[in-house]
Amino acid sequence: MLAICKREFIQSFKGFKSIIVIAIFLLTAYYSKSFADLLLSLNIDFTSEEKQIIQTIGISFLIMFFGMLFVMGLSHDTINRETHERTIRFLVTRTSRTSIIVGKFLGISLFWFACLLASFVIISIFVHDFDFIVLFQSTSLAVYYSALTVLLSVLIPKPGFTMFLSVVLGIAFPIFNGWLVLTTNNWVSWLKYIFPFYYLDEVNGMFLVVFLLAAVFVAIAILAFRRREC
Template structure:
């Protein structure tokens, strides 16, 4: 499992991908601070704590809107590519199937954690504060996106289809998730407990609920993968 995690982690850092991701985070943080006065003039209510951490909160906002698109776009074929190219047979002869799933998840998740921590550290240099709660919320949100991505990659054998699906879900997911949080329709609102936005609606430790959901999603992915012929 550790070898798989290490491989996925290193592969994720090849090229300019991490530089682009960190740059996007920092640009978002910069302009959120620059236009914070504009947000206040628009009568958007912010607490003093939120105003103080608006740079890092903006990164969470970016992940809420585009996070699924980013994560699925980069990792949509993390499992089905291996199955399509038959390289998965090499892995299953050397380790358990659950170790493959968990190893891939941890390797890619650590990549995102490094990108987020780096961004938050750079921001903290200028604002003189490290926003730990928002960092935990952001990393747990990425974990949910990634677990769902791995599940879909196990379910759908064709990488080309998951690439198309990543675009569709990347656009539809934040809209649907926001609807479940704010709607009063009882037939829909119960689904907010299965989706991540409800758990990061406030600055608290509810993000732990997201990690529990991640565990459930990975458990389902492992159960399906164990039944699949490679």
């Protein structure tokens, strides 16, 4: 499992798309400071907590509204590519199917945590403060996206279709998720409990539920992968 995790983590850094994503994260972190200075220069009376949010609003906005697009864009074929190319047979003969799914999930999650951590470190250099809560909230989103990506890659056998789906979901997911949080329609409002944005509005650590939802997705992926012939 650890070997698969390490391989997936290193693999995530390779390729042109990953370089672009990392550059976007680092540039967003850098210019978040300029954005914060602009708002503070308007002499608006912000509380100390609001000032901390302003410093990290760029990264928070990026992971909330483009995180799904980034994660699926890089890792949409993490399982079905192996199945399609028959390389999965070499893995299942050396380790358990559970280890494959968990290793893939951890490797992808660690990659995005590394990107987020680097971004928050850059911000902290300029503002001389490190917002651990916002980092953990953003990480919970990245973990949720990673788990959902692995699940879809298990359920959908064709890499080409998951690539198309990554674009559609990447655009639609934050819009639909935000609408669920705001809607009062009782027929669909219950869906907000299986989406992450609802828990990010809470200030009492409810964002930890997002990690639990991710664990449920991984468990479903494991069950589905065990039933599949490789």
